[in-house]
Amino acid sequence: MAEVDVIVVGSGPSAVNAAYPLVEAGLRVTMLDVGNRDTTYEETIPEGPFSELRRTDEQQHRYLLGESFEGIAFGHAGAGAQLTPPRQYVARDAERLLPIVSGSFFPLQSLAEGGLGGGWGAGSPQFCEADLDGFPIRLTDLQPHYEAVAARIGISGAHDDLVPFLGDLQAMQPAVAIDSNGESILRRYQKRRAAANQAGLFLGHPRLAMLSQPLRGRSPTRYWDMDFWSDAGKSIYRPRWTVDELRGFPGFRFVGRRLVQSFTETADGGVIVAARDLDSGRIEELRARAVVLAAGTLGTARIVLRSFQLYGRRIPLVCNPHTYVAMLNANSLGKDARDARHSMAQLCVVHAPDGAQRRFTVGHVYSYRSLLLFRLMKYSPLPFREGMEMLRLLSPSFSVLILQHEDRPSPDKYCALARAGDGGEDRLEVEYALSPSDRAQHDAVETAVLRGLLRLRCVTLRRLHEGNAASTHFAGTFPMSEAPARDDDLTTDKHGRLRRARNVYIADGSVFPSLPSKGLTFTMMANADRIGCHLRTVLRPGSR
Amino acid sequence: MDSDALRREADAFCRYLVDAPPPDALIERYVRANDVLLTEAPSPGDQAVIDFACAHPRSIAMLDAGTALSGKAPLFRKKLLVMMAIVETTPAFVGQTEPRNASLPGLAARLGLSAARMAVNVAAGLALSTAIARRRRG
Numbered sequence: 029m030a031e032v033d034v035i036v037v038g039s040g041p042s043a044v045n046a047a048y049p050l051v052e053a054g055l056r057v058t059m060l061d062v063g064n065r066d067t068t069y070e071e072t073i074p075e076g077p078f079s080e081l082r083r084t085d086e087q088q089h090r091y092l093l094g095e096s097f098e099g100i101a102f103g104h105a106g107a108g109a110q111l112t113p114p115r116q117y118v119a120r121d122a123e124r125l126l127p128i129v130s131g132s133f134f135p136l137q138s139l140a141e142g143g144l145g146g147g148w149g150a151g152s153p154q155f156c157e158a159d160l161d162g163f164p165i166r167l168t169d170l171q172p173h174y175e176a177v178a179a180r181i182g183i184s185g186a187h188d189d190l191v192p193f194l195g196d197l198q199a200m201q202p203a204v205a206i207d208s209n210g211e212s213i214l215r216r217y218q219k220r221r222a223a224a225n226q227a228g229l230f231l232g233h234p235r236l237a238m239l240s241q242p243l244r245g246r247s248p249t250r251y252w253d254m255d256f257w258s259d260a261g262k263s264i265y266r267p268r269w270t271v272d273e274l275r276g277f278p279g280f281r282f283v284g285r286r287l288v289q290s291f292t293e294t295a296d297g298g299v300i301v302a303a304r305d306l307d308s309g310r311i312e313e314l315r316a317r318a319v320v321l322a323a324g325t326l327g328t329a330r331i332v333l334r335s336f337q338l339y340g341r342r343i344p345l346v347c348n349p350h351t352y353v354a355m356l357n358a359n360s361l362g363k364d365a366r367d368a369r370h371s372m373a374q375l376c377v378v379h380a381p382d383g384a385q386r387r388f389t390v391g392h393v394y395s396y397r398s399l400l401l402f403r404l405m406k407y408s409p410l411p412f413r414e415g416m417e418m419l420r421l422l423s424p425s426f427s428v429l430i431l432q433h434e435d436r437p438s439p440d441k442y443c444a445l446a447r448a449g450d451g452g453e454d455r456l457e458v459e460y461a462l463s464p465s466d467r468a469q470h471d472a473v474e475t476a477v478l479r480g481l482l483r484l485r486c487v488t489l490r491r492l493h494e495g496n497a498a499s500t501h502f503a504g505t506f507p508m509s510e511a512p513a514r515d516d517d518l519t520t521d522k523h524g525r526l527r528r529a530r531n532v533y534i535a536d537g538s539v540f541p542s543l544p545s546k547g548l549t550f551t552m553m554a555n556a557d558r559i560g561c562h563l564r565t566v567l568r569p570g571s572r
Numbered sequence: 573m574d575s576d577a578l579r580r581e582a583d584a585f586c587r588y589l590v591d592a593p594p595p596d597a598l599i600e601r602y603v604r605a606n607d608v609l610l611t612e613a614p615s616p617g618d619q620a621v622i623d624f625a626c627a628h629p630r631s632i633a634m635l636d637a638g639t640a641l642s643g644k645a646p647l648f649r650k651k652l653l654v655m656m657a658i659v660e661t662t663p664a665f666v667g668q669t670e671p672r673n674a675s676l677p678g679l680a681a682r683l684g685l686s687a688a689r690m691a692v693n694v695a696a697g698l699a700l701s702t703a704i705a706r707r708r709r710g
Binding site for chain 1: 588589601604605608609633636637640641650652653654656657658660661662663666668669670671672673674675676677678679682683686687689690693694697
């Protein structure tokens with residue numbers, strides 16, 4: 029059996045950023061993943077602004093509604109509701125191959141090339157020192173890796189009021205332009221900044237993995253408002269751009285259609301990874317000096333628990349609770365809205381009554397433009413004809429605030445692997461319940477944020493809680509810690525090495541002991557880069 | 573459901589939403605969407621509302637308003653949602669479905685007019701859907 033230096037499991041944001049420093053150092057790296065791609069829509073979406081395609085493209089229904097009308101969903105939104113038909117490949121096969129049993133947690137999982145990063149909203153705040161409370165690393169450990177990843181993937185943002193909360197980057201590109209709806213809120217905030225800050229409310233440009241300047245063959249955003257539908261121009265970072273870059277290195281190999289099952293360590297320190305070839309059904313074994321698991325928090329949990337035959341063993345799970353708030357921005361009523369815009373978050377809102385040194389809450393404000401009005405009508409108690417007329421008039425001033433709350437482990441949030449009884453796939457059983465005090469705290473924070481936004485003339489229309497897994501920010505299953513709590517501890521050390529193994533590392537969200545009120549993706553990528561950099565010093569090329 | 577009935581629905585619902593008959597391609601799309609998305613058998617209450625709406629297209633505005641508020645006839649509402657999605661992704665109707673800018677007085681006037689129309693339709697629709705339900709029961 030041929031041996032490579034490192035096997036990386038997965039191809040999502042963590043996987044590619046863990047692989048990059050290893051491959052760059054000349055190590056032989058094999059990436060194993062199912063690697064589903066969109067084979068239906070990519071070629072059918074013309075290049076051009078959304079508003080123009082709406083007026084001219086007779087075939088728009090094919091990608092806006094989907095070939096099988098999968099874009100018209102009834103019922104609860106839940107995790108994955110943001111995936112338009114061209115993005116739904118991200119979740120393809122996951123329900124079948126990665127079954128979850130739960131009455132309280134319905135997560136989105138991915139077997140796509142690029143993982144959940146294929147549908148990522150590109151929000152890229154950095155963690156602050158306060159966010160790393162309980163982690164065995166400090167901000168100084170992460171900062172060089174934030175810079176390395178920012179230079180690799182492109183982060184745009186502004187040096188504005190939010191720097192104390194979102195961090196600072198030398199490699200940051202200038203902020204992308206805010207649309208007319210967001211601009212009017214920001215102007216109002218700037219006029220009332222002192223009072224807003226006094227109340228703990230801060231507003232500014234979001235940090236986005238969206239280019240405002242060219243980078244590595246990718247184009248800056250063209251403000252076509254097509255970002256929910258198409259990746260034309262590649263202005264928004266998708267991990268598969270990095271997979272494509274890695275393919276250019278001689279030491280890198282991507283092996284698709286492989287679902288990794290387990291690993292075993294050999295007496296001489298090597299690791300054997302067993303992966304199922306999804307075409308032949310055969311189990312293949314591959315050998316490496318070290319393995320980096322980055323299959324996503326839930327995917328990695330399956331692999332680790334199966335490898336140690338720990339069926340039934342409960343491990344912690346955390347996930348940012350998410351709240352969607354539909355708002356009407358009275359500042360922009362009666363004013364013309366510009367068609368030229370990007371589709372991602374226009375503003376970032378921070379609620380920090382105790383400043384940046386204590387825990388605070390972060391939200392993002394989106395305008396509602398390119399997701400079509402019929403999706404809104406589903407939530408509306410209005411008749412269609414009048415409802416459509418009202419939404420046409422009000423949607424240029426319509427905003428959606430997505431607020432996420434921090435999450436910490438508790439006995440009511442866990443997952444466990446159950447053996448497949450019928451020759452099918454092992455099932456991950458998940459329980460997730462927020463305590464009444466958590467809920468009360470979330471409610472208090474939301475009320476304070478919405479009161480602050482009301483002072484900026486953003487009127488709340490409706491609050492929606494879309495279920496426990498809606499944020500798709502999963503973490504905490506194999507937390508990093510200074511020292512193991514018990515001998516049989518399923519934790520990782522500060523370098524992401526699984527303590528039960530010698531050469532198995534975890535580079536995805538699994539190692540985050542808790543989640544602050546922020547998207548974790550950029551930090552996950554920075555941490556993966558940190559783990560990759562550590563591993564390359566351990567496995568210097570040619571040392572074996 | 574037979575495709576002739578679906579074609580009649582498509583015609584009635586499209587005229588209701590955008591004041592225009594649907595082109596053939598749009599009707600076919602509506603039929604196909606129903607085949608894919610709305611596979612459950614309609615409840616007798618739903619079927620009665622849909623039948624009445626297709627037989628009396630002028631009643632659709634009232635039935636839509638009444639059922640939006642009462643939550644009755646969920647299949648009827650789903651069918652209207654499907655048609656709205658289809659007309660919204662048809663370039664011929666973009667003028668009736670895309671977001672529009674309006675001055676503040678214009679906005680207030682249009683919203684007021686829509687709200688007044690809606691109020692009338694809700695009142696009429698609630699009475700009409702109750703009458704349809706009574707007639708169905710016997």
